[in-house]
Amino acid sequence: MVKPIVKTLVNGYGVIGKRVADAILRQPDMKLVGVADIVADWRVKLAAARGLPIYASIADKVTDMERKGLRVSGILEDLLKRGEVDVVIDCTPAKIGARNRELYERHGVKAVFQGGEKHEVAGVSFVAQRNYSEALGRQFVRVVSCNTTAICRVVGAAHEKIGVKKARVVIFRRAVDVWESSRAGIMNTVVPELQVPSHHGPDARTVIRDLDIVTMAAKGSHNLYHLHMAMIETRSKVSVEDIVRVIEEEPRVIFVSGEDGVEGLNSVFELSRDLGRPRGDLYEIPIWRDGISVSSNGTEIYMMWATPNESNVVPENVDAIRALTELEREARMSISKTDECLGVIKRIY
Ligand SMILES: NC(=O)c1ccc[n+]([C@@H]2O[C@H](COP(=O)([O-])OP(=O)(O)OC[C@H]3O[C@@H](n4cnc5c(N)ncnc54)[C@H](O)[C@@H]3O)[C@@H](O)[C@H]2O)c1
Structure with missing residues (x-):
C-alpha cells in the first residue's frame, strides 16, 4: 500500500520553527505546505526568498506584513478551513500554542506543540524513543523542551536498560537565544533558579512516569x-562499561571526549559546525565519555552532557508528525527514517 504524503505547516518561524521546517523538507513522506507567522522580519523574509509560501497566522497582521514587503500567500485559518493541512507544528512562543489549540480543534487539524506549553495542552508529552506509541493517532501531542528531551534520552535509557532508583540532575542553562542576545541576557554572573525542583524534573515525569527525578x-x-x-542511583550494581554500552545502543546520544580537546560547550559548538549540518545544528546529545564515573559501591553513575537547545527537539517533531498520523506505527521505524534523512549519527569519528 502506498502511504499518503502528510501535509504540514509550521506556525511560528523562529528558533525551533525554521529548523523543523527544514527537517520536514527532507522527509519523503511529508510535504511542507508553508510557514505562518505574524511578523515580516529577516527570518521570515529569508524563508520567502527560499521559496516557502508564507501565511499570516492572524488575519490582522496581513497588511503590516505586506507593507514590510512580504508576499503573503493567505491566512492560516483559511488554509485549515479548506483542509489543506493535516498537521500544524506549532512553534510559537510559550503559551501562544495553548491559545491556538482552539483554532486547530475547530478545524479538526492535528497539531504538535512545543515544550513551552503545559502538558495539559496536548495531554501527551513526547520523546520518540520513550513513548512514541502514546501519541499514535491522537489529535495533539507536545514535544517536551530541549532540557526534558535530553534528560529523557539519557536518564531514560539508563532507566529502561539498568533501572534507575533515583536521578538528580543539575542544569546550567544558557541565558538567552543567540538571535535575541542583542535584546536580553545576563552578563558575568550565574543566577540560580530558587524553585526546587526546577520544572524540568516534573516535566520528565510527564514522559517517564515512574522516574524518581529531582532537577x-x-x-x-x-x-x-x-x-x-x-547523579543517577541505580537499582543494581553497574560499571562504567555498562553505562557506556547503554549509551552506545541508544539513538540520538553520542560521545565526545575531553581528551580529544572537547573542553566545554564552546568546543561542542565548534565541533557541531565542523559536522557540516545546516546552521551547525546538533540533533544528538553529546555526553563526555571521559566524564563518566561510577561510585565505589557501583550503584551511582555520574555523567555530564551538553544539550543543544536549538536543535535536539527537531527529530522529535518529525517523529511526532508520524505518530499522530500513524505514518509509522513503530517508534524504531520512524526514528531510523528521521535520523537517516537528517544525517543523525552514532559516532562522530
Ligand atoms: N529556543 C529554544 O532553545 C527552544 C528549545 C526547545 C523548545 N523551545 C520551545 O519552542 C517554542 C518556540 O520557541 P522559539 O525559541 O522557537 O521561539 P522564537 O521566539 O524564536 O520564535 C517564535 C516565532 O513565533 C512567531 N509568533 C509569535 N506570536 C505568534 C502567533 N500568535 N502566531 C504565529 N506566530 C507567532 C514569532 O514572530 C517568531 O517568529 C516554545 O514553546 C519554546 O519553549 C525553544
Missing part, C-alpha cells in the same frame, strides 16, 4: 547550549 537549575551568561550534570 535544580541555574542560568549562565552564555547564549548557546545547556550543560547537564547527573
Whole structure:
C-alpha cells in the first residue's frame, strides 16, 4: 500500500520553527505546505526568498506584513478551513500554542506543540524513543523542551536498560537565544533558579512516569547550549562499561571526549559546525565519555552532557508528525527514517 504524503505547516518561524521546517523538507513522506507567522522580519523574509509560501497566522497582521514587503500567500485559518493541512507544528512562543489549540480543534487539524506549553495542552508529552506509541493517532501531542528531551534520552535509557532508583540532575542553562542576545541576557554572573525542583524534573515525569527525578537549575551568561550534570542511583550494581554500552545502543546520544580537546560547550559548538549540518545544528546529545564515573559501591553513575537547545527537539517533531498520523506505527521505524534523512549519527569519528 502506498502511504499518503502528510501535509504540514509550521506556525511560528523562529528558533525551533525554521529548523523543523527544514527537517520536514527532507522527509519523503511529508510535504511542507508553508510557514505562518505574524511578523515580516529577516527570518521570515529569508524563508520567502527560499521559496516557502508564507501565511499570516492572524488575519490582522496581513497588511503590516505586506507593507514590510512580504508576499503573503493567505491566512492560516483559511488554509485549515479548506483542509489543506493535516498537521500544524506549532512553534510559537510559550503559551501562544495553548491559545491556538482552539483554532486547530475547530478545524479538526492535528497539531504538535512545543515544550513551552503545559502538558495539559496536548495531554501527551513526547520523546520518540520513550513513548512514541502514546501519541499514535491522537489529535495533539507536545514535544517536551530541549532540557526534558535530553534528560529523557539519557536518564531514560539508563532507566529502561539498568533501572534507575533515583536521578538528580543539575542544569546550567544558557541565558538567552543567540538571535535575541542583542535584546536580553545576563552578563558575568550565574543566577540560580530558587524553585526546587526546577520544572524540568516534573516535566520528565510527564514522559517517564515512574522516574524518581529531582532537577535544580541555574542560568549562565552564555547564549548557546545547556550543560547537564547527573547523579543517577541505580537499582543494581553497574560499571562504567555498562553505562557506556547503554549509551552506545541508544539513538540520538553520542560521545565526545575531553581528551580529544572537547573542553566545554564552546568546543561542542565548534565541533557541531565542523559536522557540516545546516546552521551547525546538533540533533544528538553529546555526553563526555571521559566524564563518566561510577561510585565505589557501583550503584551511582555520574555523567555530564551538553544539550543543544536549538536543535535536539527537531527529530522529535518529525517523529511526532508520524505518530499522530500513524505514518509509522513503530517508534524504531520512524526514528531510523528521521535520523537517516537528517544525517543523525552514532559516532562522530
Ligand atoms: N529556543 C529554544 O532553545 C527552544 C528549545 C526547545 C523548545 N523551545 C520551545 O519552542 C517554542 C518556540 O520557541 P522559539 O525559541 O522557537 O521561539 P522564537 O521566539 O524564536 O520564535 C517564535 C516565532 O513565533 C512567531 N509568533 C509569535 N506570536 C505568534 C502567533 N500568535 N502566531 C504565529 N506566530 C507567532 C514569532 O514572530 C517568531 O517568529 C516554545 O514553546 C519554546 O519553549 C525553544
